[in-house]
Amino acid sequence: MKLYSYWRSTTSYRVRAALNLKRLAYETIPVDLVAGDQNAQEYAALNAGKGVPMLVLDDGTVLTQSLAIIEYIDATWTQPQLIPREPMARARVMAIAHAVALDIHPVNNLRVIGQLKSRFGATPDQATDWMRHWIIEGFTAVEAMLPDGAPPETPDIAGICITTQAYNARRWGVDLHAFPKIARIEQHCLSIPAIADAHPDNQPDARV
CATH class of the missing domain: 1.20.1050.10 (Glutathione S-transferase Yfyf (Class Pi); Chain A, domain 2)
Structure with missing residues (x-):
């Protein structure tokens, strides 16, 4: 997996924490928000919202929005549980x-x-x-x-x-x-x- 992330982005921080807690391997791809990397045509083609984080799965599927990404991670790799089932x-x-x-x-x-x-x-x-x-x-x-x-x-x-x-x-x-x-x-x-x-x-x- 590849995580497009900006170091100071708290939304990226959330997803990094979730991935680490699940002990999942991923490659971090820095996106410099201050420099405007998120506005590049190639990036916008993958993420119309032009933000971070963006998680690209091994099959090429693109996931955006930190809470949605965490919900996907938690449903796919169930331990440790991050969102209660009850x-x-x-x-x-x-x-x-x-x-x-x-x-x-x-x-x-x-x-x-x-x-x-x-x-x-x-x-x-x-x-x-x-x-x-x-x-x-x-x-x-x-x-x-x-x-x-x-x-x-x-x-x-x-x-x-x-x-x-x-x-x-x-x-x-x-x-x-x-x-x-x-x-x-x-x-x-x-x-x-x-x-x-x-x-x-x-x-x-x-x-x-």
Whole structure:
């Protein structure tokens, strides 16, 4: 398999973590979003959304959208289980994953921030304030949704989404002391080599 990925992309981080937890072999193909690699004609022909991640299976099948990719991975390689099979447990876990992937991430996407700067004249400081606002608002909701107690020994899709978004939170100066459940999940997930290896700083295209 080939994973088209950008090192700082939290959506790519999610899929890397899932693939690593499943112990699946894959080749990472860097896509430099800042340089605009995603807009190349060859890439757009494979992924009309012009984003990352994109997973190309051994038979050439192309999968896009991180949560859809993770659902495919979890259904195809069942251990360890990342998405509960029991309907109520699944609904609760997916609600948390969606709170991160659908409420926080889209408004902080590189394309959105680019539009804020180019069309509306947002300064770098204003763009950072924007991102902090939506991370804090989203994490406040997620924190309330999380159960008390220790996180699952094997992270689920919710834990993966939380941990990857926590990377962005720290990057933009959000204090996670206000979110002890989230911080506990992040700490646990990063103690697992499969997820630590998926961290942006450990990618072949990582740079300062």
